[in-house]
Amino acid sequence: MRAYKAKAVERIELPDREAREHYLREAGYNAFNLDADAVFIDLLTDSGTGTMSDEQWAALLRGDESYAGSESFQRLESAVADVMGFERIVPAHQGRGAENVLYGALISKGDYVPNNTHFDTTRAHITNAGGEPVDCPIESEPGDPFQGNLDVDGVRELASEVGAERIPAVVVTITNNSLAGQPVSIENLREARTVANDLDARLVIDACRFAENAYFVTQRETEFAGESVADVAREQLAVADAIVMSGKKDGLANVGGFVGVRADDDELYEQARQRGILYEGFTTYGGMAGRDLEAMAVGLREAVEETYVESRVEQVAELGELLQEVGVPIRTPTGGHAVYVDAGEFLPSIPHEEFPGQALVCALYREGGVRGVELGELAFPGTERDQLVRLCLPRRTYFRDHLEHVAETFAAVAERREELPGYEIVDEPEMKELRHFSAELRPIE
Structure with a gap:
């Protein structure tokens, strides 16, 4: 129902x-x-095409359109911290803007970036930054519960071929859009964390459908049976050094996105912040109107x-x-x-x-x-x-x-x-x- x-x-x-x-x-x-x-029936994408709630529409009227220090940004920042566990964010006009900010900061010419499967704009941003996107999906059978998982052994094989120093980041997309929207298990995310540590690389989660992935985990991963979607949503993101987010998916908003960075990673945050200012707008609006910041802040809480x-x-x-x-x-x-x-x-x-x-x-x-x-x-x-x-x-x-x-x-x-x-x-x-x-x-x- x-x-x-x-x-x-x-x-x-x-x-x-x-x-x-x-x-x-x-x-x-x-x-x-x-x-x-x-x-007549538009199934082209779920990106920014959904219907906002009455609470989101009401929140639009609170929009603080200040260029710097917007209260609306502070409310989004608080929602991201509560729902996703990241206290520092760099806002962007949408997910591909966030990809430009993050991958432009992380990737240099000649780098390799493994992912459970790159989607179109992710692949293009990595290529544009001079990197080589490498798909590392697991082999699975129809009916397997977590067909979106990362092939961790494949990442290790890549590192042995090109050298660990040429892999600045390991990326996991949840859910795996390119592979039929299939979910990723938390066990697999933990394994991805381990391999990223071994390679001295950052673990990045593309979190645009984090709530949907968390729901599948509660239904299919024994360790989390009976857990709330909200708790699992935070647990699955806790292993990441950074996240890239399109608020047009599980932010339940019509526009917007952000990069989330851990509080102790000053270097990456500052690099992302400066790229955000250059490409997206000042740090407290990032290409969004204050009303858009408000809608996403409410939407993130509703999504879980x-x-x-x-x-x-x-x-x-x-x-x-x-x-x-x-x-x-x-x-x-x-x-x-x-x-x-x-x-x-x-x-x-x-x-x-x-x-x-x-x-x-x-x-x-x-x-x-x-x-x-x-x-x-x-x-x-x-x-x-x-x-x-x-x-x-x-x-x-x-x-x-x-x-x-x-x-x-x-x-x-x-x-x-x-x-x-x-x-x-x-x-x-x-x-x-x-x-x-x-x-x-x-x-x-």
Whole structure:
């Protein structure tokens, strides 16, 4: 059962099929280029797209828009300390701003950065700083409880190949967005802490979905059975030297982010603070309005409430069940923020170099005005990943009839799957790590 009720609504409308065909063609067959009002059910991302609570809306009116010394910043700082255990933060306009601040401070040319799996902007920021991002996911089977874990032995092998001195940081992303939103165990985080110590590297946690990860830990890790999500959330982050956070996910806000640094790490904090001033804004606003700081401060506290996070994860599982009922192959168990469809299995006649994930994204929009995102060869070129389509649920936004429409759309696509073409790129940016955001494609005749 949903742990909320609606206090405001927005009208949505499904454009007719002819219009959808036109919009898709004009967008260069890239869902990122579609106008939002042309989309009926928007599952492109959960980043900043959720519905804020009445308490968050009320907090907006408290926004202190002072350039320096904002009271709103102090309230965010207090919330981060209480909920996440980090007393010093450097605010940023969103998660990728925080990545720029932190990784620009940590990484030098020629460095290597292992991660359980880098997501797109993380990979791009590390590359931009002169580093080499290295994915170290564990090998797992469907149904394994913590498929998002870091391969600690893989990190050690990397260190033996390149030298420990060239690994300034070990990064763990919770949950593992690139690997179907799968959670990471606290046991694995402790192992990551040990290997970081052995390498004299900092342990960084990408914490943007920390509350969802904590919920999975309470459900799947025996040591923490019966513990509260709030307590586990702090416990899992306690092993980290620093965190990078997008407040647009488990901050339940529409914008914002920050870097968290331990109180005893003066060097890293000062480096991050100065980069924050240069790229984001002064230390007590960091590219956010005071009202945005207030909304995130409230949202962080709401994110670890049992009723909220349970209903959040259950809704994702509900979508997964509806898709399985119509024969859609998905990654199981479902993650905390999205359902990941195996587009390669769903469209076996389309080879990976013709982007089966993108073909499915286009077909979903064409059939039912549903917008998802490809996380396969287009988003991660040359990485030999599975061809996935991510269906991200905005927080506290959609209801069951919306999910049923998504399942019905998949069923309609399945009936025509043999007719679907592959795609080829017409135009793409120079930085291939970010090409899926703006590339233009066309169907292969």
